[in-house]
Amino acid sequence: MKDRNYIAGLGDMVGSAVTLYGWVSKARASGKIAFLTLRDGSGTCQCVLEKGDATAAFFDEAKKLAQETSVRIVGTVRADERAAGGVELHDITEFECIGGSGDYPITPKAHGIDFLMNRRHLWFRSQRQWRILRIRATIVDAIRSFYNDRGFVLIDTPIFAPAIGEGASTLFEVDYFGEDIFLAQTGQLYVEAACMAHDKVYCFGPTFRAEKSKTRRHLTEFWMVEPEIAFADLDEVLELAEDFVCHIVDRVVAKHRDDLESLGRNVADLELVKKPFARITYTDARDILHGSAARELLEKDLGDKTERVKALGSKIEELEAGRASAKKAWQIEKAAQEIQAAREERSELEEQIVNIPNHIKLASEFEWGTDLGGVDETIISRLHDGPVFVTHYPKEVKAFYMREDRADGRLVENFDLLAPEGYGEVIGGSMREEDFDILLRKIKAHNLPVENFEWYLDLRRYGSVPHGGFGLGVERTVAWMCGLKHIREAAAYPRMMGKVYP
RNA sequence: UCCCCGAUAGCUCAAUUGGUAGAGCGAGCGGCUGUUAACCGCUAGGUCGUAGGUUCGAAUCCUACUCGGGGAGCCA
Secondary structure (H helix, E strand, O other), X not given: OOOOEOHHHHHHOOOOEEEEEEEEEEEEEOOOEEEEEEEOOOOEEEEEEEXXXXXXXXXXXXXXXXXXXXXXXXXXXXXXXXXXXXXXXXXXXXXXXXXXXXXXXXXXXXXXXXXXXXXXXXXXXXXXXXXXXXXXXXXXXXXXXXXHHOOOEEOOOOOEEOOOOOOHHHOOEEEEOOEEEEEOOOOHHHHHHHHHHHOEEEEEEEEEOOOOOOOOOOOOEEEEEEEEEEOOOHHHXXXXXXXXXXXXXXXXXXXXHHHHHHOOOXXXXXXXXXXXXXXXXXXXXXXXXXXXXXXXXHHHHHHHHHHHHHHHHHHHHHHHHHHHHOOOHHHHHHHHHHHHHHHHHHHHHHHHHHHHHHHHHHHHOOOEOEOOOHHHHHHHHHOOOOOEEEEOOEHHHXXXXXXXXXXXXXXXXXXXXXXOOXXXXXXXXXXXXXXXXXXXXXXXXXXXXXXXXXXXXXXXXXXXXXXXXXXXXXXXXXXXXXXXXXXXXXXXXXXXXXXXXX
């Protein structure tokens, strides 16, 4: 559109006449004045229409606009502290309805998650979702620029892949002209080959996991970036991961402070993310889980949460009494909403309280040689301030391609990065086994068909070098940056078990 | 795959513990010159998820199923 102004730029245009195109996200009208909140993709701005000669031609139409009507509107920018955002549009001289609307399902009231998820295509017009997806775009851009600026070459790895990598049970099977193949759950092996051509490479794209998980941390389709570097040791890979995560955090904080605050994200917690991150080994982690600090943490949790449930109980009683004695309808409604919120919080806490003794048991009985579970990771993460690297896991619980620790044959040179505040594993990575004989032995030990891995073994036949890399999950990172309770808000069209619409 | 919770109006939830289905919001109409999810009045709107069972009587109790939410396992 020619002569179009964007809301994001209105701060510098006070006093000027501007033309806005956008959608009406909220409309309130009195007899002689109407307030339209306009959303144009760059931001939101309130437009004030007063009934008068200048607006006579369209005032009656404008005051009845349904939510999400698309319009063109011409007026003058005015600074006004009563308006959210500091400026508003007044002295409206032209108004045109471009696309009508009506019965828009997502009202300014509360909605359930099932309702919203079934209308995801509309839901992401809402302020909160709009901010999250913009932050995601920044994160994706930060990922690309980080590697591109450091001389990494982008390699696109295949999405159709034969069964390589870890257990085939978590892969989506596809009929490929009569042949059974799978949607890729990682591009890692492919990117390793490219690493031997370009030295520093990364792949970035969607990956697929058929795990039957219905939790706040899982999607069946998610984006992952996987860098791989040659002639490197574990410390160098860890340092890359550290710099990378810091770069993302810096970019998000620099560009989205307002958005983060609006989302309720504590920005100070993000600003604490500085290198070097804590580094512990798997064996250290085992000791932490068996130690008194872990036990005390959980016991304190139990005490705190029990207290909170009691407090909520009396709060609910008070609110119910208040609701019974309230006279105004809105007072009754307000009390009802507070009661509902308190009940929800209480039932969530009650479930956690039931689980805590089990967590204490799991932690104290953790055995060397098993993988760390989500509960274990949360405990370790909470006993540290920032992100934590956990390195050197037992080789039995890790993938065949991970490099054996030459100092202790029971271990592999791998790592996970646990994000703080319970966001869990955002990175998993390792050195890759570069020795032909060891790799071949491990392929056989994992009962994998050697013939499928001939190409991968070639990388060790022709100029093998120490190399390593990692994968970072975009949605988990977005959830962490934004402080989201559930990963489903971190993708425009999240794919989960039993959820593929829209 | 396992455990817990839920399903009542377009939406979010009530229904005094088995006795004639309610409120707010949203929608429609009217009023109000400054609203920000909280103004006032009126109107329309429900086979209480599905199928059985218990009972004089079921939204409420029982069984099965479907769908959804949360968690475990597993993972990024």
